[in-house]
Amino acid sequence: MVENFLAGTAALFGDPFTVAIFVFGVIGGMLFGAIPGVSMLTLAAILLPFTADLEPAQGVMLFAVIYCTGTYGGAITAILFNIPGAPENAPTAFDGYPMTRKGQSGKAVGAAVLCSAIGGVASALVMMAATEPLANWAIRNIGPPEIFALVFFGLAVASSVGGRTIWKGWMSVLLGLLIATIGQDPVGGINRYNFGFTDLAAGIAFVPAILGFFAVSEIFIQAEKKATGKFDAPKVGMSFPSAMELWMHKFAVLRSILVGFFCGILPGIGATLAAFMGYGEAVRWSKNKEEFGTGKLEGVISSETANNAATGAAMIPLLALGLPGGALTAMMVAVFQMHDLEPGPLVFYNSPELIWIVFAAMFYANLSILFIGLIETKTILYLLKIPFQFLAPLILLLATIGAYISRGLVLDVMVMFGAGIIGFLLRRTGYSIPGIVLGLILGKIGEQNFAQGMQMVHYDLGTYFSRPICTILIAAGALTLATGVYRAFASPTNKA
């Protein structure tokens, strides 16, 4: 492994043009990841046609680098403005933004930089060591029932976060699941709930919905505060987390690396669920659960470590099995195909140099987050000094373009602003926006895998429980729900 890694490093840094592509990918991913709605996917889509002129290794490597740094980039806006650059940064905002309100933005962004780098580097190392054996294990043990069970567990965890009561947490998740049913059903392709709009046949796109629920509703909340004289500008804080503070969270980091890696390895799940589950597990294991959501460093650490830990793992099904885990890895399949290559086990034998340049590039891209991210943080924190009345139209306009650009539909912009108004009203009444978003993201994956799983076991639910991973995940999800039911009926309230 070490020789291969060194050979990959030499190939990466031996050619100035490859280095230039690497640097472009690092900076481009960070910048586009930080623009709400536009995201690294937009950059990747723009670059896709140009990769035909590159060497196959350069093309795949560029996308891998954008994937790593773009996943980190979205954390910045999540922390500073409560506007996640991408769904995988949504849980980062839970505690990151309250930290900004308390004048601890530097600490939150610093932790995000460091933990993204740690999660990503660890993931890259495990990916290098274990792609082949892990892929073999996954292909034997992970099927639709396991993916459904994981989605069930993820939703059960999500319902316990964010709502004023457990009931409102569940209602939020169910609303997200209901919104996810709009569009074609994932088995038969039958149109559902399009209410006469043909554009709705493709369903509610994630990007406009997420921008609406998070970014636009946040602008409305701040606008309401301005109108009622309660507006309090976020404070700029430049203090970074100390080594001791980070050391105190070593178990959270380790746990999130494991969670992120496990979620990343599953096709179709990826970094978003990793971030939510990383956060959820941090809450579950904490002795001070109530402090989460009020500006707890551990929340930022858990979410950002987990989503970057998923990036390396997401390359495993792609490279070893040819299965893309998400939109960006699907574009990487297109890069392979443009060069008459098929991702899959044979790539390891036919093009080992390509594999090891990509592995080395991902390792160094995650290290780059540490250095470039720290420099970037110091500059970007000054965005908070811009008066909100000037920042709000810029954010709204960027969000409008972000919502429109992916599918070229004005309907998506309407959906975004509609979600903004609904999000504003739901937040005012104590519902959980993250719960809605996770329900929306996981709804289709859950339904599809449930249907496939049921067909697989001939509609015998008992067979689900003969599969150990499936049983463990369903039991953990059921336990989470049961605890919620017990609390819903037994727990007293905090304040009236």
Next chain:
Amino acid sequence: MIETGVWALIALIFFAYSFEFNQPIEIYKFGATGWPRVVLVLLLLVTAGNLYHHFKHGSAIQKGRVGIAETDESPTDYSNPATLAKIIAILFTPFLFAWLLKPVGMYSGAPVFIAAVIWLFGERRWKWIVSITILIYAILLGLFVVALNAPLPQGNVSPFYDFSGFILKMNTLLQKAW
């Protein structure tokens, strides 16, 4: 009660609409309505639970809840009609902008939208409103039109469509001169 009514109405509407696509799928026993109807039943059950909680504890926050934002805890006083009008204007101005995107387009609509939002957020110094509007518009054109060539809505009503055409023509000339 209003909250419960709204949720029940949503569930009812979605359930009624589910008959529109209630057809069997040959390879899947539960059909296209299976999953959404289960979600709707669960939603109704949880709505009933929420109502029970409300009767027992009012709108109090449950003990041990995680991730409650401070905005959820502070009730706003809407007794002043001017405040209410301002909030409604802020909520619906972006929606109006989105609705006008097809006929007016992004290039003509964006400057008016930017200025309107700045004004609605309480800025009254017209020099600041104009200069920040120009700055944001320049960022929009520089990043998305010149650098990325992103296809933005051009509008379909004259003179807005002509103005979009002019901007795009200028961009083409700029790209050629590059």
